[in-house]
Amino acid sequence: MNWQSVKFDWNRARAFLVTAEEGSLSAAAKALGVSQPTLGRQVAALEEELSTALFERGGRGLELTRNGLELLAYVRAMGEAASSLSLAATGQANSIEGEIAISASEITAAYILPPILQRLRYQYPGIRINLVASNEASDLRRRAADIAIRNFRPTEPDLIARKVGEFSATLYARPEILADLPSPLTDGLCKAPFIGFLSNNERYVGALAQRGLKLREEQFVARTDSHLVHWQMARAGIGIGMMPVELGNAEAEVERVFEDKVFGGDVWLVSHRELRMNLRVRTVFDFLAAELTEYFEPQK
Known part of the structure; x- marks a missing residue:
């Protein structure tokens, strides 16, 4: 009989495999954690x-027929393949190789991902x-990247996503900029120099307005769409800029403007x-998920 042309349920094949290896339905049922009648029905x-x-x-109990012996070789190979796949999918295989494309924002790519x-x-x-x-955002549907790190949940049905943490970003500036500002800072900041964005600066202005900072156009003394350049401008003392809190708080050259x-x-x-x-892809996805979850876990 040509077993290779047969398509069957893996649960039934596994029931057959374990029964053949254990030599009885009772022993196989115990090994699989199912009832003996259930196992018998599967076989x-x-x-x-x-x-x-x-x-x-x-x-001496159940004995394989000649057809059973022939089938056993194929099912055993299936079992070994399933075991290997399980190990590899959980990151326990060390033979993963090849290219992987990962998309992330400039800040994530420059500051968070390198050690990971x-x-x-x-x-x-x-x-x-x-x-x-x-x-x-990279177009994953057109394979612009294999894996992406995003600050929004995708809605496309052909994409899958896993939440790995939460982020917060706030304002930072060099001490000499903040030194001349009156208290409370939320009032004085309205007269301070800010670094803005070339595109969609309205969203930034709106977010600041919700925090009590109503800025005028002339207060944006510099603009850029590069978040890395934006941050370097703030570090250089050109104006007040924004950064994720875990990175901004660790920068000795600047001070956090306010807690919000x-x-x-x-x-x-x-x-x-x-x-x-x-x-x-699955191995790298699961690896990044674990690492990023640990990175963002202590963030306040």
């Missing part, structure tokens, strides 16, 4: 589906990383549903 259903007897009762990617390379030295640093956050939200790890079936 019987497989025999019916294949139109052949797989076992015969002998003096170093650990990824240490665990999987065969991985080659293409890091797309952009503040625009200007922007905040969730951080999502996203991939195309089809790509998650790829072992390399």
Whole structure:
């Protein structure tokens, strides 16, 4: 009989495999954690589906028929493949290799990901990383990246996402800028120099207005769409700029302007549903999920 042309339920095949290895239905049922009648029905259903007897009762319990012996080789190979896939999918395989494209914002790509990617390379030295640093969302449906880190949850049905944390961003400036401002700072900040954005600065102005800071156009002494350049301008003392709190709080050259956050939200790890079936993508996705969850966990 040509077993390779047969399609059958893996649960039935596993029931047959364990029964063959244990030598009895009772022992196999115990090993699988199911009742003996349930296991017996699965084996019987497989025999019916294949139109052949797989076992015969002998003096020492169940014995495989010739067809059963032939089938056992194929099912055992399936079991080994399933076990290998399970190990690899949970990051326990060390043979993951090839290119992986990861998309993230400039700040995430420059400040957060490098040490995480170093650990990824240490665990999987065969991985080659293409890091797309952009503040625009990569089109995963057109394979612009394999995995993306975003500050919004995707709505496309062919994308899958996992929340890995929450972010907060607020204002920072060099001490000499803040020294001449009156108290409370929320009043004085309305007369201070700010660094804005070339595109969509209205959203930034609106967010600041909700925090009590109503700015005039002339207060934006510099603008850029690069978040990295924006931050370097703030560090240089050109004006007040914005940064995620865990990075801004760690910068010795600037001071936090006030405790309230200007922007905040969730951080999502996203991939195309089809790509998650790829072992390399799934392994890196799960690795990044664990690392980013740990990174964002202590954030206030």
